[in-house]
Amino acid sequence: MDDKLMLMIPGPTPVPEQALRALAKHPIGHRSKDFEAIIAEVTENLKWLHQTQSDVLMLTASGTGAMEAGIINFLSPGDRVIVGSNGKFGERWAQVAKAYSLTVDPITADWGQALDPEQFRQTLEADTNKEIKAVIVTHSETSTGVINDLETINQHVKAHGQALIIVDAVTSLGATNVPVDAWGLDVVASGSQKGFMIPPGLGFVSVSAKAWEAYKTAKLPKFYLDLGKYKKATDQNSSPFTPPVNLIFALQATLRMMKQEGLENIFKRHERQMKATRAAATAMGLKLYAPDHAAARSITAVATSDAEQIRSIVKKRFDIVMAGGQDHLKGEIFRIGHLGFVSDRDILTAIAALEAALQELGKATQVGAGVAAAAKILGES
Amino acid sequence: MDDKLMLMIPGPTPVPEQALRALAKHPIGHRSKDFEAIIAEVTENLKWLHQTQSDVLMLTASGTGAMEAGIINFLSPGDRVIVGSNGKFGERWAQVAKAYSLTVDPITADWGQALDPEQFRQTLEADTNKEIKAVIVTHSETSTGVINDLETINQHVKAHGQALIIVDAVTSLGATNVPVDAWGLDVVASGSQKGFMIPPGLGFVSVSAKAWEAYKTAKLPKFYLDLGKYKKATDQNSSPFTPPVNLIFALQATLRMMKQEGLENIFKRHERQMKATRAAATAMGLKLYAPDHAAARSITAVATSDAEQIRSIVKKRFDIVMAGGQDHLKGEIFRIGHLGFVSDRDILTAIAALEAALQELGKATQVGAGVAAAAKILGES
Numbered sequence: 001m002d003d004k005l006m007l008m009i010p011g012p013t014p015v016p017e018q019a020l021r022a023l024a025k026h027p028i029g030h031r032s033k034d035f036e037a038i039i040a041e042v043t044e045n046l047k048w049l050h051q052t053q054s055d056v057l058m059l060t061a062s063g064t065g066a067m068e069a070g071i072i073n074f075l076s077p078g079d080r081v082i083v084g085s086n087g088k089f090g091e092r093w094a095q096v097a098k099a100y101s102l103t104v105d106p107i108t109a110d111w112g113q114a115l116d117p118e119q120f121r122q123t124l125e126a127d128t129n130k131e132i133k134a135v136i137v138t139h140s141e142t143s144t145g146v147i148n149d150l151e152t153i154n155q156h157v158k159a160h161g162q163a164l165i166i167v168d169a170v171t172s173l174g175a176t177n178v179p180v181d182a183w184g185l186d187v188v189a190s191g192s193q194k195g196f197m198i199p200p201g202l203g204f205v206s207v208s209a210k211a212w213e214a215y216k217t218a219k220l221p222k223f224y225l226d227l228g229k230y231k232k233a234t235d236q237n238s239s240p241f242t243p244p245v246n247l248i249f250a251l252q253a254t255l256r257m258m259k260q261e262g263l264e265n266i267f268k269r270h271e272r273q274m275k276a277t278r279a280a281a282t283a284m285g286l287k288l289y290a291p292d293h294a295a296a297r298s299i300t301a302v303a304t305s306d307a308e309q310i311r312s313i314v315k316k317r318f319d320i321v322m323a324g325g326q327d328h329l330k331g332e333i334f335r336i337g338h339l340g341f342v343s344d345r346d347i348l349t350a351i352a353a354l355e356a357a358l359q360e361l362g363k364a365t366q367v368g369a370g371v372a373a374a375a376k377i378l379g380e381s
Numbered sequence: 382m383d384d385k386l387m388l389m390i391p392g393p394t395p396v397p398e399q400a401l402r403a404l405a406k407h408p409i410g411h412r413s414k415d416f417e418a419i420i421a422e423v424t425e426n427l428k429w430l431h432q433t434q435s436d437v438l439m440l441t442a443s444g445t446g447a448m449e450a451g452i453i454n455f456l457s458p459g460d461r462v463i464v465g466s467n468g469k470f471g472e473r474w475a476q477v478a479k480a481y482s483l484t485v486d487p488i489t490a491d492w493g494q495a496l497d498p499e500q501f502r503q504t505l506e507a508d509t510n511k512e513i514k515a516v517i518v519t520h521s522e523t524s525t526g527v528i529n530d531l532e533t534i535n536q537h538v539k540a541h542g543q544a545l546i547i548v549d550a551v552t553s554l555g556a557t558n559v560p561v562d563a564w565g566l567d568v569v570a571s572g573s574q575k576g577f578m579i580p581p582g583l584g585f586v587s588v589s590a591k592a593w594e595a596y597k598t599a600k601l602p603k604f605y606l607d608l609g610k611y612k613k614a615t616d617q618n619s620s621p622f623t624p625p626v627n628l629i630f631a632l633q634a635t636l637r638m639m640k641q642e643g644l645e646n647i648f649k650r651h652e653r654q655m656k657a658t659r660a661a662a663t664a665m666g667l668k669l670y671a672p673d674h675a676a677a678r679s680i681t682a683v684a685t686s687d688a689e690q691i692r693s694i695v696k697k698r699f700d701i702v703m704a705g706g707q708d709h710l711k712g713e714i715f716r717i718g719h720l721g722f723v724s725d726r727d728i729l730t731a732i733a734a735l736e737a738a739l740q741e742l743g744k745a746t747q748v749g750a751g752v753a754a755a756a757k758i759l760g761e762s
Binding site: 003005007009011012014015020021023024025026027028029030031032060061062063064065068095096099100101191193199200201220221222223224225226241242243244245246247321323 | 384386388390392393395396401402404405406407408409410411412413441442443444445446449476477480481482572574580581582601602603604605606607622623624625626627628702704
């Protein structure tokens, strides 16, 4: 059946009707007063979402482009950086750093496990010469459904005093608390097709005053990703290069929706849906890939050798798309996205479909256990 | 009156209804078979539009991002490049080259004049040590409405034998002939909000076999803009980073429209509308900023000290947006875009509105002369 696809992947995430309608508007000139007013509103609301008084900049780029900008604008060739790596995206930021001749000091954990803040403390405390210029951390590791303890890692960075903290918040921002100013996060990067509830095409970077200080002496080459150009333009409600006008129309709509729902409610919804999904998986006899204490709010990964069969059945019978594993996890896990424009009904639906798939595979331990477990948690809060 | 805006600027250009509808579709997963089929079709049609059998890659970026990728992927620090500069965009590519520590040899012409191919010949012939690694040229200079003689400049580059030709075709591709393979253009960059008839957010770069050879030894740092990653993914009908799914839906629609119209007809339409616009401006006693022999097919710039008043009147009374001058040309010229999804009716409308504005300013030499001149030319072909 056409047009009945349901996305339960970590991105693109579902897009609300009012954002789709905004996307379909005729574009207007990006140098017009009308568009300046939209940039002003959207920028103000992005600051609200980031819980910051500092700058939040919009780039025509994917989350990777935004994160690369967040790294290269504040560093110089040879600079020593710590990169936390416990999944595909952590590994990617190490690759970016190496591509720009930074000296990478990796702190790793197995895929599916959280980074150990203690290792950050030790490495940072040992750096008495203050050679470490930045600590790069993926908050929510999309590839494994693990959330890293950014708050504690960041406390160690703050104790170091010199290093910047640069955060990949691509699947955490708009799903869980990322209080940029309260925690003093220097650079936070994200992408539009996640908690922002619009299609891919826009990247976001928040920049602290301390990061702008580092920018002044940073020597890595840049032009399109030069955040100084974006700040200068954004201060005048403009953009240095032609922005994706229609995506910004859509963003205007979803940020209004988010403000109406309120940050606390958004965070609670994601946490509730995460808990319901995990409880359901456990009730159905499935093995969760991430431990409870490090469960991402936006993605639940399930470890099973039937991953691809299960995905195939829920897609074929119910037109629900769940994500597979990436790289060496292909066929080992599947991932349920509960990020952005996802209601409790969607969770119930996805769990019911999953249960039906297990039934078809002869693996349903107790029919209805998953839906019952999810429904119970969804009803509690 | 709301929703009656008419864009006659060099970008964003008007978007056809079927592309707007495609934009408003629910996104699908970018790693799905369905999306692979779309990438395959779109890539094939992009090659058709570029008249090439080589690679055409899509980036989530503005035209500037695409052009930067087109420059940095094929060069190393210190490399000597010639940059043709006779407007805002030529100047920008020199800035990009300098930001990446390239040695820039500028060849300039006054804004409003075309670059002299003879100067390229002399500089390239004098380079007997073959130190020049690339020649960077803006084909159609959006800021002035001047088209440079790319064909002749390129012949001199070919005679040099060593240097790559890197072309900003942002406002020429899809408006006038840019036969990538026939001319042997190594790198051609463009952006979605122009001849492609969709909103901004996608950049395109075509890459020749010779350019890929240079890529192998090029040492400028890159990751997000690393075209090798895009080629590898595109060869598998995929993308290295999350692509702007909805913009690609829209692109699928407009490329189909373009194929139906046919390249020759598209080029003829743009030429006819350029001639009609210029004839009308002359008939109304207005001064054209670019000379006839170097008139861009997609933008007509008019030099008048009343530029801002005229723009203001056509906007206020008729809801038509024309572009102003950029940088030092602000207030000195206005620019009429006739690029992409523009019909003969739109030209007639814009000229009639312009004539009414001149009338209001007491500057209409002979009422109706502009519309009559435009109508005559539009009727000829």
